[in-house]
Amino acid sequence: MVPGLFMQGVGIDLVYSFVIFLICLIVYIETREISKLSSYKGINFFRNTFLFFGISYLLKFILALDVFSRGINLVGDAIFFGVVLYASLMAGIYLIMAIGNKKLPKNIGKWIFLIHALAILFAIIVLLTNNFLVYLIFQILILVVGVVLLYSDRKKASMLIIYQLLLLFWILDIVEVFVPKFFGGVQLIISLVSIGVFILVLYKIIKSTHNKK
């Protein structure tokens, strides 16, 4: 690829990652009060979704910044990459747990550490075996579970499209991490739509948390 165009792509990644990281940070802060007051599992899982999305995008931002400033990928060592995989995986898992929270066992809180441990283990295995396909299959499995949960509950109808798009972009983002410039020229459109989805979620959250009924 022409270096100029490559750097342009990295520039898009930089802005994209930073914007989504900021949105996730605002979502996390905005939902703090209702989460603390209610101690409601669904809200806590929902909040953690954006915490881990935020971590994942912050790391991607640092990675893009490194490539942008040095022209080479020095930060992208195994540990760094592993944390991106783990954070991204946990974001998807927390979203599924938020959507399906009423169907989860009441003592799920006690098992969260196990889910984190499995996600770390999974990220390490993917890294060691360099098997991107396993990760992708696992993500698609999570997407399918999410879609089934969404369609099994009519109350979630208003968020149906948004949750599905969040999960879809979650997968596309990781494809881009594994195979940089995989989507070529379409990447800009994917990034813009993805930002649009996150902004829509943020708008709905602000509207909901500042609603004076």
Added chain:
Amino acid sequence: MKRDRLKVIFDILKIIKDHNNSIKPTPLLRYSNLSTKSFNEYMNELVEREFVKQVKDNKDKKAITLTDKGFQYLEKYKTIVSFIDDFGL
């Protein structure tokens, strides 16, 4: 219809507030429409989460009052419920 946990907490706190923010445990149990066992569990949770505190009233009898956090919960209850509904949680 069975009340969910958030609604039960709201109802208990609302009863306390409606009694000039001071009520004895026995009438609170009666107004809350809960079994003694459930009531005690909720009260322990509310004290632990610092939504209410136990004080002595004018006659040196045990009374329950709301804390700032308790008032905050009452204020935010509708927002919490609408958030759960809006996001299908």
